[in-house]
Amino acid sequence: MAVTSEAPEVLAGLERLFAEMLVPTARSMAGELEVDRAAGQYRVRGNATVDLEDGSLADVLRCLRFSVIQILIQARPDLLWLHAGATALGGRAVLLPGPRGHGKSTLVAGLNARGWAYLSDDIVPLDLESGAIIPFPQSPAIREYPGEQMPDEWLRLPSKVDVALAAVCREPVNASAVVFPAYRPGTAAELVHCPPATAAVELLQHCWNFSDHGEGAVRYLCGLVQRLPTFRLSFSDGGAAAEQVARRLAGWRRT
Amino acid sequence: MTGDDAERRRVRVMDDQPAFKDGTRQPTARPARRDHVREYRLGDELLLYVPQGETAHALNASAASIWELCDGIRTVDDISRELGQFLGCPGEALLANVSLAVAQLAELGLVDAR
Numbered sequence: 249m250a251v252t253s254e255a256p257e258v259l260a261g262l263e264r265l266f267a268e269m270l271v272p273t274a275r276s277m278a279g280e281l282e283v284d285r286a287a288g289q290y291r292v293r294g295n296a297t298v299d300l301e302d303g304s305l306a307d308v309l310r311c312l313r314f315s316v317i318q319i320l321i322q323a324r325p326d327l328l329w330l331h332a333g334a335t336a337l338g339g340r341a342v343l344l345p346g347p348r349g350h351g352k353s354t355l356v357a358g359l360n361a362r363g364w365a366y367l368s369d370d371i372v373p374l375d376l377e378s379g380a381i382i383p384f385p386q387s388p389a390i391r392e393y394p395g396e397q398m399p400d401e402w403l404r405l406p407s408k409v410d411v412a413l414a415a416v417c418r419e420p421v422n423a424s425a426v427v428f429p430a431y432r433p434g435t436a437a438e439l440v441h442c443p444p445a446t447a448a449v450e451l452l453q454h455c456w457n458f459s460d461h462g463e464g465a466v467r468y469l470c471g472l473v474q475r476l477p478t479f480r481l482s483f484s485d486g487g488a489a490a491e492q493v494a495r496r497l498a499g500w501r502r503t
Numbered sequence: 504m505t506g507d508d509a510e511r512r513r514v515r516v517m518d519d520q521p522a523f524k525d526g527t528r529q530p531t532a533r534p535a536r537r538d539h540v541r542e543y544r545l546g547d548e549l550l551l552y553v554p555q556g557e558t559a560h561a562l563n564a565s566a567a568s569i570w571e572l573c574d575g576i577r578t579v580d581d582i583s584r585e586l587g588q589f590l591g592c593p594g595e596a597l598l599a600n601v602s603l604a605v606a607q608l609a610e611l612g613l614v615d616a617r
Contacts, residue, residue: 443546443563444545444548445543445545445548445549445561446561448543448550448559449559449561458557459557462554463552463554467543470545473545474545
């Protein structure tokens with residue numbers, strides 16, 4: 249995937265978004281995007297349809313991030329792409345599926361601060377052959393909106409704060425647990441068992457490319473929830489939530 | 504079925520719903536599982552997948568038991584009685600909930616009422 253631009257601020261922004269995923273030159277290319285600027289507004293051309301809202305730098309970076317991910321998903325339809333975070337410890341990964349605003353990034357950042365290696369905070373490619381999660385270490389960012397339910401318009405804003413990473417996982421890792429996070433203002437962190445059929449349906453809801461796999465995805469995810477422990481995690485404090493998960497899965501460090 | 508846009512409903516036996524016009528809440532209805540629905544057993548639960556609509560539904564243990572008895576031969580009354588025998592309670596005590604569950608399964612297009 250190549251993005252070219254004569255606007256240094258665009259390239260700098262992209263480098264910040266995908267800092268852990270950059271290579272100087274690619275052996276093969278999934279797609280190309282070109283960004284130019286005219287009359288104070290940016291324009292994107294290339295392998296994806298990019299609909300800018302206001303043509304500002306924040307807008308173009310948001311659209312570029314989405315387009316890059318879209319092109320990569322199209323380039324690897326053999327993978328099952330999930331809307332999820334993931335983090336690993338001792339060669340095992342926990343999968344954190346959830347819609348935006350549910351605390352995936354917050355939880356991943358909290359676990360990363362506790363020694364877990366970062367795989368992704370939003371996009372997880374799953375290799376259905378090996379069962380491994382492939383790292384997608386886009387730069388994590390969290391919303392800072394403490395103590396209240398985040399309104400929908402807040403979720404749409406590019407108002408995230410970058411998180412410094414302690415460790416990044418660069419090798420595929422098998423998933424060993426699934427946790428569905430749910431940010432709920434004013435609640436103490438609580439991790440409870442999630443019934444397998446419910447877990448499977450929720451995982452299906454978070455497939456970006458279900459149509460590439462159809463019933464194969466259903467079969468695979470049903471198998472996954474039978475093999476792995478599945479939990480729901482409600483929380484308002486990301487640190488306490490990460491602590492709960494780390495404590496529950498503490499045995500992993502010894503293996 | 505992609506990301507945030509997809510919304511899938513799950514059957515819950517105890518939900519309160521209005522009566523349905525198709526008769527599935529009648530004790531004499533003979534609900535039948537629809538052929539195109541694929542079943543995946545997950546412990547005592549079931550995941551039902553409908554390929555045409557790309558929809559998936561999770562049934563808890565109670566709903567799964569009802570689903571399995573929807574063979575087009577048993578009436579809703581029969582299903583309640585059989586479940587009652589299994590649970591050690593009178594079938595009449597379960598009839599309202601079984602009727603409701605069958606109605607919900609029908610509303611989701613998972614069973615036919617006959």
